[in-house]
Amino acid sequence: MFIHIGDDHVIQSKDVIGIIDYSLVTSSSINEEMLDELKQKQQVIVSDEELTKAVVITADNVYYSPLSVLTLKKRASMISTISRLEDYSENSDEE
Template sequence: MFIHIGDDHVIQSKDVVAIIDHSLMTSSSIIEEMIFNQRKNRRVVETEEDHVKAIVITNDYIYFSPLSVFTLKKRANMKTTLNKLEDFSEESGG
């Protein structure tokens, strides 16, 4: 399943390691260091700083997203919702 994370970026949900609120970046030296190191390796996909609401960490890249953690979580859980709808239609359609 794919997740649209904003700014025309679409990633595979299976690659998502974590989705973190952007406000936590300044309060965690570990997150700051990880992003600093990944920037050196050109593995950070950034958006305009004043629009960033969430940080999406995948196996290969770190994305700065203008969407909130809540919105991204809903999009990531859409597969579960679709599966439930499919299960329901199979049960009622028999």
């Protein structure tokens, strides 16, 4: 399944390692150092840093999202619910 994280970015839900509030990331010098290193390696996808509310960490990249952590969490839980429904419908077809 996929999650739309804003700014025309869609990622696979299985690749998500973590979603962190942007204010927490910027308040830590260690996190800022990590992001600076990843930016140099071109592994950070930033659309508009001023609008960033959350940082989405995946297996390959880090995305700055204009959506809040709560919104992203709701989208991820909807995907989980849909997956369970699909599993249920597959089981009921077999019966």
